Amino acid sequence: MTFNAQIGIIGGSGLYKMSALSDIQEINIDTPFGKTSDAFIYGKLSGTPVLFLARHGRSHHLLPSEVPYRANIYALKSLGVEYIISASAVGSLQEYARPLDIVLPDQFIDRTTSRTSTFFGEGIVAHVAFGEPICKSLLSVIASAAEGVDLGRNKVHKGGIYLCMEGPAFSTKAESLLYRSWGAKVIGMTNLTEAKLAREAEIAYATIALVTDYDCWHDDHESVTVDMIIQNLHKNALNAQQVIQNAVAKIAANPPKSEAHTALKTSILTDLSQISGVSRDRLKVILQKYL
Numbered sequence: 001m002t003f004n005a006q007i008g009i010i011g012g013s014g015l016y017k018m019s020a021l022s023d024i025q026e027i028n029i030d031t032p033f034g035k036t037s038d039a040f041i042y043g044k045l046s047g048t049p050v051l052f053l054a055r056h057g058r059s060h061h062l063l064p065s066e067v068p069y070r071a072n073i074y075a076l077k078s079l080g081v082e083y084i085i086s087a088s089a090v091g092s093l094q095e096y097a098r099p100l101d102i103v104l105p106d107q108f109i110d111r112t113t114s115r116t117s118t119f120f121g122e123g124i125v126a127h128v129a130f131g132e133p134i135c136k137s138l139l140s141v142i143a144s145a146a147e148g149v150d151l152g153r154n155k156v157h158k159g160g161i162y163l164c165m166e167g168p169a170f171s172t173k174a175e176s177l178l179y180r181s182w183g184a185k186v187i188g189m190t191n192l193t194e195a196k197l198a199r200e201a202e203i204a205y206a207t208i209a210l211v212t213d214y215d216c217w218h219d220d221h222e223s224v225t226v227d228m229i230i231q232n233l234h235k236n237a238l239n240a241q242q243v244i245q246n247a248v249a250k251i252a253a254n255p256p257k258s259e260a261h262t263a264l265k266t267s268i269l270t271d272l273s274q275i276s277g278v279s280r281d282r283l284k285v286i287l288q289k290y291l
């Protein structure tokens with residue numbers, strides 16, 4: 001049995017499984033970058049094979065700084081994934097993006113401090129373009145998938161800046177106000193690292209950001225707590241799954257063209273004929289079409 005799938009789903013806080021998956025199998029994968037966050041769940045969503053991974057593990061035991069991002073993306077690449085749909089809990093930095101709304105960010109600001117966010121180094125140098133960090137065509141598919149889901153009084157906001165902080169403590173009020181003044185729309189702790197690695201692995205990446213709170217800047221709302229996040233996540237996890245299911249059907253029917261799929265074509269500086277066997281083996285899955 002092969003477990004190849006074109007579409008990978010990474011579930012964040014509150015989304016530890018996809019209820020609609022059928023014919024499921026667990027797959028454990030070891031990579032040159034260590035073990036993945038948890039076993040992958042391989043299964044079918046309305047007939048389309050997908051791979052699901054709980055970013056923090058199914059029992060949520062990994063801090064945002066501890067998530068083995070490189071192993072996760074490498075493993076998805078090795079299983080044939082070309083599109084990653086991420087679902088994440090975020091705080092809102094703007095009044096109009098209300099708790100239980102969905103934001104589809106198209107930009108990031110990096111405030112992480114303690115992560116390795118590249119596969120390169122150790123003899124292989126590459127600089128991928130990251131001006132457009134989210135795959136625009138995948139984002140459009142997800143936006144139209146979201147249109148088909150009844151969110152009640154809540155809204156989908158297409159575009160916006162996701163500020164990625166290190167955590168695990170939430171922001172100070174001074175930071176939250178600063179990020180608002182920078183125009184950031186939502187705040188989270190995971191997606192930028194994933195998006196960078198996905199781009200290096202030539203996988204199209206987009207995220208469904210589920211607003212759970214107003215962080216700590218809003219005078220009329222209590223500051224964010226984990227309790228608040230989980231309560232709201234339970235409320236919109238079903239919506240998120242429906243958006244994902246619709247998006248998967250659309251991608252399967254008409255796989256979007258993505259510039260991410262050729263991101264390394266003009267990015268590698270090192271003469272690959274000169275690299276060591278060790279380096280070659282380490283990045284084989286990512287570099288194979290250029291070796």
Ligand SMILES: CSC[C@H]1O[C@H](OP(=O)(O)O)[C@H](O)[C@@H]1O
Nearest residue numbers: 012013055064088089188189190
């Ligand atoms: C549960 S509180 C903060 C935690 O939630 C978000 O996780 P994810 O992006 O995986 O949904 C946020 O980034 C923090 O890691």
Ligand SMILES: Nc1ncnc2[nH]cnc12
Nearest residue numbers: 089090091187188215224
């Ligand atoms: N306010 C917030 N800050 C950082 N990550 C979050 N995830 C959900 N809400 C958050």
